[in-house]
Amino acid sequence: MGLGLHQTFGGPRVPPAQTKVCGCLQSNSNSERNLSETWHCTKNGFPKPSGGRKLKAALVPSRLRDRGKFGRVYVAREVKSKFVVALKVIFKEQIDKYRIHHQMRREMEIQTSLRHPNILRLYGWFHDDNRIFLILEYAHKGELYKELRKKGHLTEKEAATYILSLTKALAYCHEKHVIHRDIKPENLLLDHEGRLKIADFGWSVQSRSKRNTMCGTLDYLAPEMVENKAHDYAVDNWTLGILCYEFLYGAPPFEAESQENTFRRIMKVDLSFPSAPSVSLDAKNLICRLLVKDSSRRLSLQKIMEHPWIINNADFRSIYNLFEHLIIDLRINRELWSYDMGSSSILPY
Incomplete structure (x- = not known):
């Protein structure tokens, strides 16, 4: 969901609550960054039914990188591997307001499926009552x-x-x-x-x-x-x-x-x-x-x-060659985790 400065066409484009899924986030105490609960998730990033094996992952947001109408972008790192990622936090109320549920889902499905050196990787996602969290490749510059x-x-x-x-x-x-x-x-x-x-x-x-x-x-x-x-x-x-x-x-x-x-x-x-x-x-x-x-x-x-x-x-x-990129991608997926969209909906409401 871009924060472009130019006029766009085709309709609107575009994240505190009890968190339901995935990871342990530690942050500042203000409401925007109070993400310190521990969450559990299934492999595809959606709430785990009672019972069964639970996958845990940990991310620590370090600083706010960008903000816009639809949410915030934080620089974060995975606790165990120290791997740095971007954590995009999108407000569900904005998705409701602009009726972009289908567009949001389609964007995530497409970006998750693409693996190329010159395309920013979407590694996975999780959500709570009010927000959707996208775990993205971090582009330093x-x-x-x-x-x-x-x-x-x-x-x-x-x-x-x-x-x-x-x-x-x-x-x-x-x-x-x-x-x-x-x-x-x-x-x-x-x-x-x-x-x-x-x-x-x-x-x-x-x-x-x-x-x-x-x-x-x-x-x-x-x-x-x-x-x-x-x-x-x-x-x-x-x-x-x-x-x-x-x-x-x-x-x-x-x-x-x-x-x-x-x-x-x-x-x-x-x-x-x-x-x-x-x-x-x-x-x-x-x-x-x-x-x-x-x-x-x-x-x-x-x-x-x-x-x-x-x-x-x-x-x-x-310019990256594809083999080099795949080696890096495999290492990242091993250190973080890999999600599968399957037929589930990321917008569970």
């Missing part, structure tokens, strides 16, 4: 959005490396029939080594067929969404073009003073390149081949990875 705002714009080598990482992650998602539909700098995190992670799947959908819901963030919407036409995986390819431009110039290409003008510029693909900062012709070529109104003519993800600008600028050494 935070949002790419903040780095971009601090620098103004990125170098071509930085931008190409991030675009390649994103392209690899989206290729994996598309193989799993997942369309992300809301890639933007606020939804991209950086780990301790600066590797990019897609972190928010709130508007994602898993489908083999075209979709009709207009959703996402205004500056990143593809023309077919703006025109309320059916869309498919190609909306993610469009967004890669938007991001490549924003990384290099510091702002999205169709940004305007009013929503109506932004819509108009997107539908016309009113694309122009400022004289400063200086950007190579190869980079502009990649952007132009992605920001194409006809979705069937946009550059494929495979062709993006083979594009001269990517080949000549991306730092391939800084």
Whole structure:
């Protein structure tokens, strides 16, 4: 559930009570952090019926990392292994208020099923009467959005490396029939080594067929969404073009003073390149081949990875290989615990 700074479409998006499930949390005494009870859970993270073997796990929140309309994010560590994770606490009353039960469940199901070096891992969850707790991979350096705002714009080598990482992650998602539909700098995190992670799947959908819901963030919407036409995986390819431009110039290409003008510029693909900062012709070529109104003519993800600008600028050494990631993932799952969504509902009301 992202905390984006741009206007979003498609309806609202988005955690003290007696705790029912999973773990031992120790914290400060204020009501937001008073999580010191010991909880028991089944392997899938839901309340254990009376009797039977109980699984115990322990997390210690250390500090508040972020806050937003839907909840809080804490940095936490698993007591036994000392492994650091992010603990996202979401208020159930907000889920009720905005009627996003189905969207929340779908986001969790999708993110739990995805295991890729450039996708933030959702290790598991538990809940109490008022809150849902998501146990996530911790991205030490935070949002790419903040780095971009601090620098103004990125170098071509930085931008190409991030675009390649994103392209690899989206290729994996598309193989799993997942369309992300809301890639933007606020939804991209950086780990301790600066590797990019897609972190928010709130508007994602898993489908083999075209979709009709207009959703996402205004500056990143593809023309077919703006025109309320059916869309498919190609909306993610469009967004890669938007991001490549924003990384290099510091702002999205169709940004305007009013929503109506932004819509108009997107539908016309009113694309122009400022004289400063200086950007190579190869980079502009990649952007132009992605920001194409006809979705069937946009550059494929495979062709993006083979594009001269990517080949000549991306730092391939800084990108995880899949084998390395799987080794790390196995170690983490052994030290924490692995959940299985099964057919259960995370929203038990």
